[in-house]
Amino acid sequence: MSTYPNDAGSLVESSVDDGVLMLTLNSPSDGNALNVAMTEALSDALEQVNDRRDVHCVLLRSSSRHFCTGGNVKDMQSGSDLMSGGVEDVHDRLIRSLHRITRAMSGLDVPSVCAVNGAAVGAGCDLALMCDIRMASTKAVFAESFLRLGLVSGIGGSWFLTRIVGYAKALELTLTSEFIDAETALGLGIVSKVVPEDALDIEARSLATHIAQNPPTAQRMAKRLVRKAADASLSTTLELAAGLQAILLCGHEHKEAVGRFMEQQATKKRTHM
Structure with a gap:
């Protein structure tokens, strides 16, 4: 296992093991609130990923009983942190700070898995929705709770939520x-699996490690194809699929995978003779 350098300190702990970059939100005193410091720490870690060839999957989790409780209400009341200044100041800060997470998460070339324990509310819910696959413990709760505070999602959650659950439910x-x-989140497709709280880390790491074992170039291209297909026409998707497939068919990963497959088939045949 290797650790990632993190200039922002320990707000986001990071390590790489078996191709999985585990990013752990680590500010339990405020429920991993997305203040400026946490936003910068997480953005810094995410923005390194695409250039790391030893990272094949990202696992986002929390070290505390809550995943992420969103914005800090005390900061909202005092008008500090992200909320300080006038309308133009806040608008600019949201784009330069909070939106860094959205751009980095949505721009990841490798798959991302999110392990949600406890509360994922407000911007914390949106952060979970940005991941490709979500797994939850039985104690997880989700909420797009912005209107309770007279707000809307300022981090882009409406874009992700609508694509996951549909317009009416969103x-x-x-x-x-x-x-x-x-369980309700499971029924809506927000999470793909619900597990007991003490099994969440084990199950999430197992899934991320399994995903990370795929041929890395083909995996990045597979994610790109699925991501583009969600918004593109069939003709555009076919053109992209043909281009990516041609690259892969001529590459070493495909040839090595075919070789392994043929050897496995030969071994099975010899075993059953």
């Missing part, structure tokens, strides 16, 4: 600010 969750439990 609007319902937004307008009601309803808190939903893990």
Whole structure:
């Protein structure tokens, strides 16, 4: 296992093991609130990923009982941190600071897995939605809770939520600010699996490690194809698929994978003779 340097300190702990970059939100005293310091720490870590050929999957998790409780309400009341200054100041700070996370998460070339324990509310819910795959413990709760504080999602959560649950349900969750439990989130497709709290880390790491074992170039291209296909026409998707497939068919990863497959088949045949 190797550790990632993190100039922002320990707000986001990071390490690489078996191709999995584990990023751990580590500010339990404020529920891993997305203040300027946490935003910068997480953005710094995420923005390194695409240039790291030893990273094949990102696992985002928390060291505390909550995943991320969103913005800090005390800062909102005092008008400090992200909320300090006038409208233009806050607008500029949101784009330069908070939106760094959104751009970095949505721009990841490698797959991302999120392990949600406890609360993932407000911007914390949006952060989880930015990941490709989400797994939750039985104690996880989710909420697009912005209207409770007279706000909207300022980090782009509406874009991700609508694509996951559909327009009508996204609007319902937004307008009601309803808190939903893990099983409800599973039924809506927000998470793909719910596990006991003490098994969350094991299950999430197992999934991330399994994903990380794929041929790295092909995996990055596979994610790119699926991501583009979500918004592109069939003709555009076919053109992209043909281009990516041609590159891979001529590459060493494909040839090595075919060789392994043929050897496995030969071994099975010899075993059953």
